[in-house]
Amino acid sequence: MKTFDYASPATLQEALGLLGRFTGDARPLAGGTDLIAQIQERRREPDVVLDIKRIPECMRLSLEKDGLHIGAAVTCSALIAHPAVRERFSILAQVASLIGSVQIQNRAGLGGNLCNAAPSADGIPGLICLNAQAVIAGPKGRRVVAVEEFCIGPGKTVLGRDELLVELLVPEPPAHSAGSYLRFIPRAEMDIAVAGAGSFVTLDPKSNRCKEARIALAAVAPTVVRARAAEQSLTGQPLTTSAIERAGDLAMQAASPISDVRGSKEYRLELARVLTRRTLADCAKQLGISL
Amino acid sequence: MTKKTITPTINGEPKELLVDQRITLLDMLRDELHLTGAKEGCGNGNCGACTVHLDGLSVDSCLVLAVETTGRSVTTIEGLAKGGALDPVQAAFLNNSGMQCGICTPGFIMATKALLAKKPNPTEHEIRTSLAGNLCRCTGYDKIVRSVLALTKD
Amino acid sequence: MTTTEKQPALIGQRIAKVDGLERVTGQAAYGADIHLSGMLHGKLLHSPHAHAVIKGIDTAAALKLPGVMAIITAADFPELTQEAAISGSSEYSIGAANLRRLWMAHEKALFSGHPVAAVAATDPYIAEQALALIKVDYDVLPWVKDIDDAIQPSATLIHEDLFTHTLGELPKKASNVAQHVEIGNGDIEAAFRDSDVVIENEYRTQRVHQGYIEPQASTAQVDPSGHVTVWTTIQGVHWARFDLASILNIPLGKLRVVPMEIGGAFGGKVYPTLEALCILLSKKSGRPVKMVLSREEVLRMTGPTSGSIVKIKTGCKKDGTLTAFDAKIWMDSGAFPGSPVAGATLAGFSVYQFKAFHIDGYDVLTNKVRVQAYRGPGAPQACFAMEQQIDLMAAKIGMNPLAMRIKNISKEGDPMTHGRPHVKIGFTEVLERVKAHPAWTSPINGPWRGRGMACGMWMGGTGNSSAHLTVNGDGSVSVVVGSVDLTGTRTSLAQIAADEFRIPLEKVLVTVGDTDQTGYTDTSGGSRITYSMGTAVHRACVEAVEKLKGVVAAQLKVPVADITYQNGIFKASNGQSLTFEQAARTSMRRGDGPVTAVGAVRRLKHAPTFGAHVADVEVDPETGKVTLLNYTIFQDVGRAVNPTQVEGQMQGGAAQGIGWALFEDYVYDEKGNIRNASLLDYRMPTALDLPMIGAEIIEVPAGDGPFGVRGCGEVPIVPPIATIANAIANATGVRIKETPFTPERVFWALRKAGKA
Ligand SMILES: Cc1cc2nc3c(=O)[nH]c(=O)nc-3n(C[C@H](O)[C@H](O)[C@H](O)COP(=O)(O)OP(=O)(O)OC[C@H]3O[C@@H](n4cnc5c(N)ncnc54)[C@H](O)[C@@H]3O)c2cc1C
Numbered sequence A: 001m002k003t004f005d006y007a008s009p010a011t012l013q014e015a016l017g018l019l020g021r022f023t024g025d026a027r028p029l030a031g032g033t034d035l036i037a038q039i040q041e042r043r044r045e046p047d048v049v050l051d052i053k054r055i056p057e058c059m060r061l062s063l064e065k066d067g068l069h070i071g072a073a074v075t076c077s078a079l080i081a082h083p084a085v086r087e088r089f090s091i092l093a094q095v096a097s098l099i100g101s102v103q104i105q106n107r108a109g110l111g112g113n114l115c116n117a118a119p120s121a122d123g124i125p126g127l128i129c130l131n132a133q134a135v136i137a138g139p140k141g142r143r144v145v146a147v148e149e150f151c152i153g154p155g156k157t158v159l160g161r162d163e164l165l166v167e168l169l170v171p172e173p174p175a176h177s178a179g180s181y182l183r184f185i186p187r188a189e190m191d192i193a194v195a196g197a198g199s200f201v202t203l204d205p206k207s208n209r210c211k212e213a214r215i216a217l218a219a220v221a222p223t224v225v226r227a228r229a230a231e232q233s234l235t236g237q238p239l240t241t242s243a244i245e246r247a248g249d250l251a252m253q254a255a256s257p258i259s260d261v262r263g264s265k266e267y268r269l270e271l272a273r274v275l276t277r278r279t280l281a282d283c284a285k286q287l288g289i290s291l
Numbered sequence B: 001m002t003k004k005t006i007t008p009t010i011n012g013e014p015k016e017l018l019v020d021q022r023i024t025l026l027d028m029l030r031d032e033l034h035l036t037g038a039k040e041g042c043g044n045g046n047c048g049a050c051t052v053h054l055d056g057l058s059v060d061s062c063l064v065l066a067v068e069t070t071g072r073s074v075t076t077i078e079g080l081a082k083g084g085a086l087d088p089v090q091a092a093f094l095n096n097s098g099m100q101c102g103i104c105t106p107g108f109i110m111a112t113k114a115l116l117a118k119k120p121n122p123t124e125h126e127i128r129t130s131l132a133g134n135l136c137r138c139t140g141y142d143k144i145v146r147s148v149l150a151l152t153k154d
Numbered sequence C: 001m002t003t004t005e006k007q008p009a010l011i012g013q014r015i016a017k018v019d020g021l022e023r024v025t026g027q028a029a030y031g032a033d034i035h036l037s038g039m040l041h042g043k044l045l046h047s048p049h050a051h052a053v054i055k056g057i058d059t060a061a062a063l064k065l066p067g068v069m070a071i072i073t074a075a076d077f078p079e080l081t082q083e084a085a086i087s088g089s090s091e092y093s094i095g096a097a098n099l100r101r102l103w104m105a106h107e108k109a110l111f112s113g114h115p116v117a118a119v120a121a122t123d124p125y126i127a128e129q130a131l132a133l134i135k136v137d138y139d140v141l142p143w144v145k146d147i148d149d150a151i152q153p154s155a156t157l158i159h160e161d162l163f164t165h166t167l168g169e170l171p172k173k174a175s176n177v178a179q180h181v182e183i184g185n186g187d188i189e190a191a192f193r194d195s196d197v198v199i200e201n202e203y204r205t206q207r208v209h210q211g212y213i214e215p216q217a218s219t220a221q222v223d224p225s226g227h228v229t230v231w232t233t234i235q236g237v238h239w240a241r242f243d244l245a246s247i248l249n250i251p252l253g254k255l256r257v258v259p260m261e262i263g264g265a266f267g268g269k270v271y272p273t274l275e276a277l278c279i280l281l282s283k284k285s286g287r288p289v290k291m292v293l294s295r296e297e298v299l300r301m302t303g304p305t306s307g308s309i310v311k312i313k314t315g316c317k318k319d320g321t322l323t324a325f326d327a328k329i330w331m332d333s334g335a336f337p338g339s340p341v342a343g344a345t346l347a348g349f350s351v352y353q354f355k356a357f358h359i360d361g362y363d364v365l366t367n368k369v370r371v372q373a374y375r376g377p378g379a380p381q382a383c384f385a386m387e388q389q390i391d392l393m394a395a396k397i398g399m400n401p402l403a404m405r406i407k408n409i410s411k412e413g414d415p416m417t418h419g420r421p422h423v424k425i426g427f428t429e430v431l432e433r434v435k436a437h438p439a440w441t442s443p444i445n446g447p448w449r450g451r452g453m454a455c456g457m458w459m460g461g462t463g464n465s466s467a468h469l470t471v472n473g474d475g476s477v478s479v480v481v482g483s484v485d486l487t488g489t490r491t492s493l494a495q496i497a498a499d500e501f502r503i504p505l506e507k508v509l510v511t512v513g514d515t516d517q518t519g520y521t522d523t524s525g526g527s528r529i530t531y532s533m534g535t536a537v538h539r540a541c542v543e544a545v546e547k548l549k550g551v552v553a554a555q556l557k558v559p560v561a562d563i564t565y566q567n568g569i570f571k572a573s574n575g576q577s578l579t580f581e582q583a584a585r586t587s588m589r590r591g592d593g594p595v596t597a598v599g600a601v602r603r604l605k606h607a608p609t610f611g612a613h614v615a616d617v618e619v620d621p622e623t624g625k626v627t628l629l630n631y632t633i634f635q636d637v638g639r640a641v642n643p644t645q646v647e648g649q650m651q652g653g654a655a656q657g658i659g660w661a662l663f664e665d666y667v668y669d670e671k672g673n674i675r676n677a678s679l680l681d682y683r684m685p686t687a688l689d690l691p692m693i694g695a696e697i698i699e700v701p702a703g704d705g706p707f708g709v710r711g712c713g714e715v716p717i718v719p720p721i722a723t724i725a726n727a728i729a730n731a732t733g734v735r736i737k738e739t740p741f742t743p744e745r746v747f748w749a750l751r752k753a754g755k756a
């Protein structure tokens, strides 16, 4: 294993300064559940490991007027334990409790999950469903990118070498909405998703029809993708069994999976459909609609 | 410079150590401090044999860098028994035969300890969920789960 | 003053592990927990090719790296002596010539992961850096992927000089089939003609790993006088010493093998793996060398059990009487001969009685790591086929599958497949218990749910054991054994001794000694320790009592024949008596010396164990996922010395079988590299994948051995795969004939049947 230097800056300023100075590969370290494993397995050989856990902005977890601020190094456990998250952003608590074991959740967070940019990342569909924004800091200041646009390929993001993800900003979900995420794995826990689906539905309380639906699929494309045709099929429609069935079928169109150790292409397509249906049915249940 | 001085507190004792920046907390405990109670079963977060507490929370020490522990407190299986008396979790695993070969036992005990601190009366399902990050190949988990159930109030 | 008040019997008691304390405090020292001063770290260079000629290895650059203290390759092994070449440590041995080539590739690398060189350096990072500097010149050959590949007439040969071992005419052409066994009885053609139902199927199982949580770890120190000490995690120190001594040409008396606590083995740590490499590195560097495998290495270069193909035809009459079976079994042994095909033909097919049968068994080589033993070797693969056939036939004739089994089970005196009769067995009692138990009789509620059962047997291990016993001057007893404790045998052996003497359990200390301290003892495996070593300890106890009688007789001045021993008291017919403790004290005072005794056992009769498992599953038809709802084991254990430990063996074995059935598998790329060499993708069951596992103990005492004990650790892994397959078929109407029953496999099977 190559040697590397470890730094743990106390401020964002200092971190950006360090990032700007380093010439080699500097990797930010949040919970390390991806990064340290990758280093141990020689899949990544950074020159510098930059621990962000002392940076206050990266550790912040608070509900403000503009939404929920989740610092880039906030752990899954912290999210699960936060009452406002559990009540108003329940899909995030749901995904946080799916990632790895308790030991993993005590270290891992959604920031790292997003920056690692795995097609199978369980955290990303939930964030996309809630229309979350990624707040990025760099030498030229801050910029905000929709989570949906953050990943551009397996392991690839829009981040520049001298940039850091500071936090995720999640707008408060509208009234009469519900979200759900399910992933499929062979065991009951401790596996990487063969496929995953997140659904988020906002109802028009007057007509009881869908005002908006957002559906995001994991592990069926190079990045987490929106199932737009499925979403559109639901807009303006009541949430019925047949509408859900159709949305499931249409979700398959958004998927372009590969075959690998965890599952074949064909099987993943089937799962995309089933999981989309099941998450939509769960949304319906949460909204008090009996199917 | 590949080494760095760190100042963690290990089982209540403040330490000052010069470590290679690459080593994990698990390596530091085992190879530098000879606290070999935490075991390496996989090295990548999948077996839980290396479970220790970092500032009171259970973590896989194979996925923590030693240099991250400056100013933080680490508790290992060796730090549980106080004044010659077993911790109740240790006693429960001993008395309910929650082990066979015992290689997974320190990890299970540390995970259980963390679970009960958060939730004193977990159900069987909650126990199984919370211990899913700890693999045991000998017991089929039955007597491990029963050891934990023996610690709940009802 | 007497401490030996009347002691209750200890046999059959639920005793907590006598060595549990050091396990819950983290003090127990396992293979990797040793630190010697000046110790170097060893690392292995592995072949990246599944099959390649090694044309040359250049270590010059690596040796120049500061901190590198020694590098070894196959060239560092001494020539195999004539004697070593023909003898192995036991009848199960892989043989010295092959074992050496398994440890390190000689002329050819035979599987991806095969060690080709080893480095010892002052720290692991330097050792790793050195590996990258070693240049190996390979000539890559086509690799033999699986059984289907290997048995083609045009197949690439793994060993040019391997000819099929067979009872028939010796072949002239080399082959990848190492052995062909053929057994049979009766006229199967006639028996099939006489059948009302004949069903033929092919079943396949994949390789699965034992999955012990502790990776192999060894440390060796060679001192300047040539004395070698090895601290290691291995199932049998005496076997290891024999193998290492003969292959490395070291006199037995100069090689000490010290057993560390072992973090799971299940058959997978019978043979040495790293020990010889550590010894050679230590010899070359003059420093102690420790080597610990990573999990990836465990999966790439330590032996799983065989994958198999079983083609089987079975027949029965309308009334359920079994008529005939004809089976062909191929078992994949990896790069060297030695699959458990014999275990399959015997234990796998001696469960029921057929009028006639015929079995062909083939030991087939592939370019994969050589297999090792795994609980009940060979039997689960055969059981997987046979037990599904029984269910299929039962369904065809409309008979209850349990009733069909009961009608045809083997009983005492019935022949096994090799012709010898079954001894006293408890199979009937096991199935009677199933018949009356809610696990079998309760209703199954809900759609896509089903129940299945399957039965299995294991012969039980015997082998050589020896125990040394000392009666200490305070009435305590020390027992030293050379059998590694895998399953809690320190506890059961202590129970046996304390029970025999009728002294408190705390008064007995059982120590597992190294090869210098203990008499020759075969490896711990095949569920033989409580049975065979238990007998040895028991014999030593009996001898010690006889010697103490002499002491007491002299003290009381009566003839020895006049002394009896009961409930911890030596009594003379004139009414005088001494307690065990008083007798022990007297033995030290009187000057006729300490009382010691040795118990040695050569071979006992086999004490076969039978088990039946019942499982309830639920299948998700939309994803194919199988959820285990209930699981119950019924097993004859002869006599449960410690029911808690016996249950633990049953539950642990079943859990491994469940993993085999549902999750575990190796995935190879097109070059023969394992693609799932981590515990993330080599999926073993977690606590959340399993329900509580019911363990019903049935006690039909065995004819031989102490208290009627039978080895209980092997048979629990035999029925689970078939049990779950039968439950899935019951739930869905679809039969899965290949392991593992992953969601994807089940899903497509349901889809094909029009059910998903
Ligand atoms: C046993 C196990 C089970 C797992 N199970 C799951 C699962 O079920 N589902 C799942 O989705 N994942 C799973 N994972 C993967 C991993 O835990 C998650 O992806 C986790 O969310 C990563 O978070 P982290 O904080 O540990 O990230 P880190 O490992 O710290 O970082 C991940 C990557 O992001 C980069 N990075 C981190 N922070 C920043 C930042 N602020 N700015 C820029 N780059 C940054 C790092 O350099 C690194 O490349 C599992 C991992 C393990 C070991």
Ligand code: FES
Binding pocket: B039, B040, B041, B042, B043, B044, B045, B046, B047, B048, B049, B050, B051, B060, B061, B062, B063
């Ligand atoms: S060694 Fe850390 S989780 Fe397995």
Ligand code: FES
Binding pocket: B099, B100, B101, B102, B103, B104, B105, B135, B136, B137, B138, B139, C213, C263, C264
């Ligand atoms: S007791 Fe052996 S792995 Fe758990």
